[in-house]
Amino acid sequence: MNPFDLDETIHQRTRLGIMTVLYEAGEADFAFLKSTLDLTDGNLGRHIEVLAAAGYVATRRGYDGRRARTWVSLTPQGTSALRIEVDMLRDIVGRVQPSQN
Amino acid sequence: MNPFDLDETIHQRTRLGIMTVLYEAGEADFAFLKSTLDLTDGNLGRHIEVLAAAGYVATRRGYDGRRARTWVSLTPQGTSALRIEVDMLRDIVGRVQPSQN
Structure with missing residues (x-):
């Protein structure tokens, strides 16, 4: 097996960051991920879509007072x-x- | 500093493999890199170009008998x-x- 046959879905640097932060945090909201990893809404959203499509992450919507999170x-x-x-x-x-x- | 602000020129999985194999081998020829990393000529050539353009690798041409290497x-x-x-x-x-x- 090629030791460098890494899973590109996870290996991509931003997604590797998202997965590692979620591994440590258990669960995190968009705002936390954006500030921790210095990402834009669009950038984070696209990477979360890739990870969710691969079955690696799940998302949950809720409200913090009247603010959607x-x-x-x-x-x-x-x-x-x-x-x-x-x-x-x-x-x-x-x-x-x-x-x- | 964002701990995931990795250098994409090196972090890309095939280039990370090329750089690690070269780090260990000191110097390697195309045939060795191709077989070790299970790459095609085109794929390896493109990644070597990216690494050379970044100043991370140097290439040297020579002959092994009449075979160009x-x-x-x-x-x-x-x-x-x-x-x-x-x-x-x-x-x-x-x-x-x-x-x-």
């Missing part, structure tokens, strides 16, 4: 796919020395 | 850029538990 969380499928991606990254990381700076 | 190696700039990328991946890897399988 959208929460995002990893599905079990997303969690295991992220772990497989990170296992492969762990192998790559082990092959390269840390930088000095 | 192209060798590729990391530049010092490429080596340090790879280490920075891998440092960031090391941080991400530390945030996610290994998968059980």
Whole structure:
């Protein structure tokens, strides 16, 4: 198996960020993801669509007072796919020395 | 700094594979890279162009008997850029538990 045959749906840097933040947060709303990852509405929305279409994340709509909010969380499928991606990254990381700076 | 602000020139999975294999091999020819990473001539050629344009790899042409061969190696700039990328991946890897399988 090609050790670099990474899942592009997750490996893409913004989506890797979204998946890792959701893994840690459990669930996060759009505003949190946007500010944490320094994204625009459009950019975040497109990446969430790709991840939801792959079955890796689920979204939930609700209200905070009168403000509509959208929460995002990893599905079990997303969690295991992220772990497989990170296992492969762990192998790559082990092959390269840390930088000095 | 956004911990997921990875250098797309290196982070793209095929180019990450090329850079890591070159880091380990020191220098490798096209045939070795193609077979190791399961790539086509066109695919490998395009990625090498992107990496060379960024100053991350250098290519050298030569002959093996009468057979023309192209060798590729990391530049010092490429080596340090790879280490920075891998440092960031090391941080991400530390945030996610290994998968059980």
